[in-house]
Amino acid sequence: MFERNLSTRAAVAIILSFILVSIIGPHTLNHEDVENWDNLSYWRLNPQGVPPEWYGELVGLPKTEWLQGERQAGAFVFTYDFHYSSSPSDIIFIPNSTGVMRIKIIGPDGREYILWDGYVFGEIHFSKNPSVFVRIAGEKCNVTPDGGNLLFHDAFNVIFSKPTEDCLDHPEFLKGEYKIVVEGAEKEPRIRVLGKSYGLLGTDTVGRDVWTGFIWGMRETIVIAILGSLATVGLALVLGTLSVLSSWVGKIADFVSRLVTVTPVLPVAVSAVVLVAAIDENYVIKASPLAIALIVGILMMGNVSRNVRSMVEEELRKEYVESARALGGSSLWILRKHVSKVLVPYTVYQFALAVPGTIAFITLLGFFNIVPGFNWGTIMSQTIREGATYRLAWWQVVPVGVSIGLLALSFVSLSRRIEEEFLKR
Template identity: 30%
Template sequence: MRRLSKLSRLLPALLLICLSAAGPWLAPYAVDTPITAPYAAPSSEALLGGDQLGRDVLTRLLLGGRELIASSVLVAVLVTGAAAVLGAISVLRPAVGRIVERVADVLMLLPSVLGILLITLYWPGGGRLAVIAAAFVMGVPYAVRLAAGAAAPVAASGYVEAAAAGGERLWHLVVREVLPNLRATLLTLFGLRFVAAVYVVATAGFLQVGPQPPAADWALMIRENAPGVLLNPWAVVAPSAAIGLLAMSVNLAAATFAAPTGRKPVIIL
């Protein structure tokens, strides 16, 4: 029964990721080929209607999630890894911890939209790498505080103190003593940072400082089709729902993996 419960929590994320990965083979039309009138209503020819140029909304929906998912996963991995290492070092070396804390405080004061614009507009060439960099910079300050808070009681435990007294180097203490005891916390943190990364990447797409037309991207679809939302709501509702379901389902899956045995998982929405 418990395995079935876990599987049911994993299925939504797996389904969305598999659909996005298989998008090129499932798409009924070419991504940039107009097949209907602009903002045409759903029909047998186009199940979700047409977008602002008459392109098939379903085709662009199937193709629009791959890069967003890949970028968000990469950002979540990088942020969680950097925060885990910095958090562990911060509690093992208080002098370094004070510097990390001050830098994090400064970066947390920067509004997210302003940070996205500053990094993406001044990044050479802009594009997807600039969005990933912006999401990384905006995500680490929050994550490092959570990681440091979780690492503090581990660093104060007897076996870590014994290893330090025995002359073990800092890197050994971080990798072998502290981080293995933070697996549940880091998995939950990964889910949280994935949601935040989806928000940042989608915001960049909506602001058109990331992927550019005619690319198929869920956030870009919302921006492009907003003027015709009353004519064909599916052109906006479908990618909006996909982004929301993606964030919630991956977070749910991460919380399921992170749940200690015998305890109820904490789901961060």
């Protein structure tokens, strides 16, 4: 008994935790990130497809960060604390003015190397300028790598390595404070180091913050799941109950119930969503969450409605029903006053089972590029939507998968408890 109570309390705690996070979490996010989710240029300052920062700390991957600068002797000096086992993927220079500028980096050993010396029109992504690394490799390591080959190497190894002959492929990293000095800038520029880790849940293949998608999508996912499950049990209760009547209403309800039971859910759901949805400028199918919830509710109610019908038929054969009929009670009155008391616990039990199934279903729709609003299906569909080659990145898949698993186990545990109470009665 104690173990059952403990598991029930844990299940309720997990469910309430997800609901609480889905309510509070979105208010902690930058809404510009959400509004620009499909604006690929908005995410250009993020590294692409990198794991979370906490994972990066464990394996020595540099994090993504803005550098703080200060004015010294007419120049702007930015400090970068490098203490990692891998070099950053890029350094981005964002000027607030144009003109001739000289940008150099000074290592902890005092050696300095020129990154840029010329006119600056706009953003500079140093990773896209292989000639800089070829020159620095010659000055620092006495090697002259081919500029084209640098595209397939960590070119920044040359900058953050000790002056050894194999500083490109097998660098010995020189850790400490690096200074990036900008001369000739009228206004303070900004410098962003693109590391190989980012945020709480990393980034996807185009640089979007997975944590933003996960938290913002949680709310709508849970809303659709609850509304869809309510539609499932509500429609099943109505159809299953009415289908036992001998009138034309009962015959129609029975026909619809049987039809939905044998209908293949996934292909019909995809077709139905396409009919009620719209395609935006990015060729993404968008549908109203309420429409998705109703479609899911209708398609998933078949077996539940047949079970409800069987329960109603069994109840109608009992003696107390015959007594009620002898006293003049109509079929609808008997269903409402007596049979409904048996059906309510069962529908609550079915609701607890339907919620995780609905969450898994709408997430699965993401693989078909059907995104009803902004939910966990959005994360699953993003690589398909951008036409990118799918690469299994655990920080994109695991959070959603574990969350669905926890919610499923919690609702199943809760439904078993409801079932036990139902059987006692």
